[in-house]
Amino acid sequence: MTAVAIPGLDKAPTSHSGVLAWVREIAELTTPDRVVWCDGSDEEAARINSELVEAGTFVPLKDRPNSFWAASDPSDVARVEERTFICSEREEDAGPTNNWLHPAEMRATMTELYRGCMRGRTMYVVPFCMGPLGSDDPKLGIEITDFAYVVASMRVMTRMGAQALEKFVAEDGTERAFVPALHSVGKPLEPGEKDVPWPCNDVKYISHFPETRQIWSYGSGYGGNSLLGKKCYSLRIGSVLARDEGWLAEHMLILKLISPENKAYYVAAAFPSACGKTNLAMLQPTIPGWRAETLGDDIAWMRFGEDGRLYAVNPEFGFFGVAPGTDWHTNPNAMRTLEKGNTVFTNVALTDDGGVWWEGMNGKPEHLTSWKKQDWTPESDEPAAHPNSRYCTPMSQCPILAPEWDDPKGVPISAILFGGRRATTVPLVTQSRDWQHGVFMGATMSSEKTAAAAGKVGEVRRDPMAMLPFLGYHAGDYFRHWIDTGKHADAAKLPKIFYVNWFRRGEDKRFLWPGFGENSRVLKWIVERIEGKASAVETPIGFVPRAEDLDTAGLSEPLEDIQAALDVKPEEWRQEIPLIEEWFDKIGDRVPSTLRDELDALKSRLG
Ligand SMILES: Nc1nc2c(ncn2[C@@H]2O[C@H](COP(=O)(O)OP(=O)(O)O)[C@@H](O)[C@H]2O)c(=O)[nH]1
Numbered sequence: 001m002t003a004v005a006i007p008g009l010d011k012a013p014t015s016h017s018g019v020l021a022w023v024r025e026i027a028e029l030t031t032p033d034r035v036v037w038c039d040g041s042d043e044e045a046a047r048i049n050s051e052l053v054e055a056g057t058f059v060p061l062k063d064r065p066n067s068f069w070a071a072s073d074p075s076d077v078a079r080v081e082e083r084t085f086i087c088s089e090r091e092e093d094a095g096p097t098n099n100w101l102h103p104a105e106m107r108a109t110m111t112e113l114y115r116g117c118m119r120g121r122t123m124y125v126v127p128f129c130m131g132p133l134g135s136d137d138p139k140l141g142i143e144i145t146d147f148a149y150v151v152a153s154m155r156v157m158t159r160m161g162a163q164a165l166e167k168f169v170a171e172d173g174t175e176r177a178f179v180p181a182l183h184s185v186g187k188p189l190e191p192g193e194k195d196v197p198w199p200c201n202d203v204k205y206i207s208h209f210p211e212t213r214q215i216w217s218y219g220s221g222y223g224g225n226s227l228l229g230k231k232c233y234s235l236r237i238g239s240v241l242a243r244d245e246g247w248l249a250e251h252m253l254i255l256k257l258i259s260p261e262n263k264a265y266y267v268a269a270a271f272p273s274a275c276g277k278t279n280l281a282m283l284q285p286t287i288p289g290w291r292a293e294t295l296g297d298d299i300a301w302m303r304f305g306e307d308g309r310l311y312a313v314n315p316e317f318g319f320f321g322v323a324p325g326t327d328w329h330t331n332p333n334a335m336r337t338l339e340k341g342n343t344v345f346t347n348v349a350l351t352d353d354g355g356v357w358w359e360g361m362n363g364k365p366e367h368l369t370s371w372k373k374q375d376w377t378p379e380s381d382e383p384a385a386h387p388n389s390r391y392c393t394p395m396s397q398c399p400i401l402a403p404e405w406d407d408p409k410g411v412p413i414s415a416i417l418f419g420g421r422r423a424t425t426v427p428l429v430t431q432s433r434d435w436q437h438g439v440f441m442g443a444t445m446s447s448e449k450t451a452a453a454a455g456k457v458g459e460v461r462r463d464p465m466a467m468l469p470f471l472g473y474h475a476g477d478y479f480r481h482w483i484d485t486g487k488h489a490d491a492a493k494l495p496k497i498f499y500v501n502w503f504r505r506g507e508d509k510r511f512l513w514p515g516f517g518e519n520s521r522v523l524k525w526i527v528e529r530i531e532g533k534a535s536a537v538e539t540p541i542g543f544v545p546r547a548e549d550l551d552t553a554g555l556s557e558p559l560e561d562i563q564a565a566l567d568v569k570p571e572e573w574r575q576e577i578p579l580i581e582e583w584f585d586k587i588g589d590r591v592p593s594t595l596r597d598e599l600d601a602l603k604s605r606l607g
């Protein structure tokens with residue numbers, strides 16, 4: 001093949017041979033009009049934002065500085081689980097919960113899709129680092145993308161640009177490994193063809209090659225599909241790295257709780273997408289004397305420290321939060337973060353005076369521009385903001401950011417919470433008997449589907465550790481990895497495991513528990529359990545508080561509701577058993593026997 005001269009390709013600001021070779025290979029395959037190596041500078045960000053305004057992708061907002069409104073193509077609003085693939089060499093290694101294609105077949109198909117796919121466009125090269133730049137073993141990546149929106153968002157969500165690229169060559173001159181992550185919207189432009197504000201393609205692939213640590217994404221601009229450092233790298237590839245290197249890559253927020261005695265407790269919590277991670281991460285406690293600080297809202301990488309405790313680091317640099325439901329009374333800290341500007345809002349509604357609005361926000365606007373760019377009035381029968389509309393905002397703007405948020409050592413975790421969205425059955429909070437029982441709780445947890453993924457909303461499905469859509473390998477092997485993690489540790493130093501459900505409903509369908517800031521009452525009970533102070537009842541499913549075991553002082557909800565949120569109804573749990581059995585059967589013989597033993601024990605306790 002003759003070398004093609006693509007403007008910018010030779011401007012590489014690195015000598016890393018692997019980076020140079022890969023970027024050239026992709027440029028020659030996708031044939032963009034030009035290549036831009038991103039340095040992450042303010043000037044570059046300003047240029048990219050103004051190009052996005054020019055292209056009609058961004059509308060500048062008038063109510064906060066350096067912030068923009070974007071509306072996606074109406075078909076490109078969420079993760080596409082049907083189109084997400086784990087391409088391991090052997091199908092059995094992807095396991096029964098993932099879509100699989102042989103890597104050679106996927107590469108052949110996608111190479112043809114990528115051929116010439118950046119024609120008429122700019123190819124951006126975005127070096128990034130997941131986790132603190134000061135880490136001894138920085139987890140590096142390069143995202144190549146042809147969508148400036150992705151560059152602007154990656155700048156918020158990751159440590160990107162020159163500061164990350166510096167880490168690609170170690171001080172002794174060795175070239176570090178990196179994850180090549182290729183993204184294209186899949187919409188080449190013919191000469192003279194006018195671009196659309198949100199280019200994408202009906203054909204979508206979100207593919208992962210776990211053995212070679214590569215990501216290939218095509219056809220979608222939605223965050224979870226296109227900001228490849230997030231779910232694709234930090235969870236799907238990350239879970240494989242974690243399995244191989246002996247740590248945990250989890251779909252968890254990281255929160256610091258400070259008691260009235262000024263003692264700090266770090267909590268990690270795994271909830272499925274759109275089930276409350278970002279909100280709990282920014283908790284504003286309602287009980288006197290308690291404070292909370294944020295370390296992360298979506299992903300935790302956890303390893304054992306020299307003292308034998310499990311330490312968590314957030315690999316991300318920003319929040320990609322669900323907008324609807326966010327308001328001054330539900331999540332004031334998110335509102336304060338957003339107020340500072342430097343935020344991209346996608347698929348929310350635009351107010352007539354150039355601000356943003358979404359369902360659940362205070363105020364009743366008379367007229368809006370909906371996420372579909374249509375006139376909207378209170379009479380409209382569709383929501384003004386898409387239920388999965390998002391804000392993308394820098395973590396550094398969060399008023400309750402913990403001072404140790406950027407420490408490569410991480411923070412020692414005292415409690416791990418698993419939780420889902422269940423209208424029935426699952427009590428507000430349950431403590432596991434021990435690590436193994438806690439792993440059973442995580443492995444069998446369930447949740448109603450939300451708008452964060454394309455498909456039917458409301459259906460209950462098993463979502464182990466909130467990782468169902470994010471596992472890079474076989475779910476049974478993942479459970480074993482969790483069990484083994486506990487075996488290799490000093491049991492007294494392991495985090496205690498709890499199962500929570502903020503979403504239980506009464507017969508009239510309203511939530512029994514007020515949630516949001518009031519969740520601090522549950523966290524207080526958890527801390528007191530760790531300290532051996534709070535009471536609980538031993539039930540067939542674990543230790544559950546009675547209403548009087550929780551601090552309910554000043555709560556306006558009737559105590560009957562709180563008790564109803566805490567009820568363990570054996571008949572409801574007996575109905576779960578066949579669903580758990582079906583789930584284990586689906587995973588097959590790689591389910592660790594210890595988890596089957598836990599199921600048998602639960603069955604016999606339920607009678
Ligand atoms: N009822 C109730 N809703 C909540 C609670 N926490 C979060 N939500 C809502 O659930 C949706 C998703 O929350 P979010 O924190 O963004 O979830 P994430 O996707 O897991 O980070 C938003 O609409 C929130 O307003 C809670 O404690 N109770």
Ligand SMILES: C=C(OP(=O)(O)O)C(=O)O
Nearest residue numbers: 079224272273274320452
């Ligand atoms: C980005 C996502 O994250 P979350 O878990 O916050 O909903 C998503 O699900 O696409």
Ligand SMILES: [Mn+2]
Nearest residue numbers: 277278321322
């Ligand atoms: Mn979130």
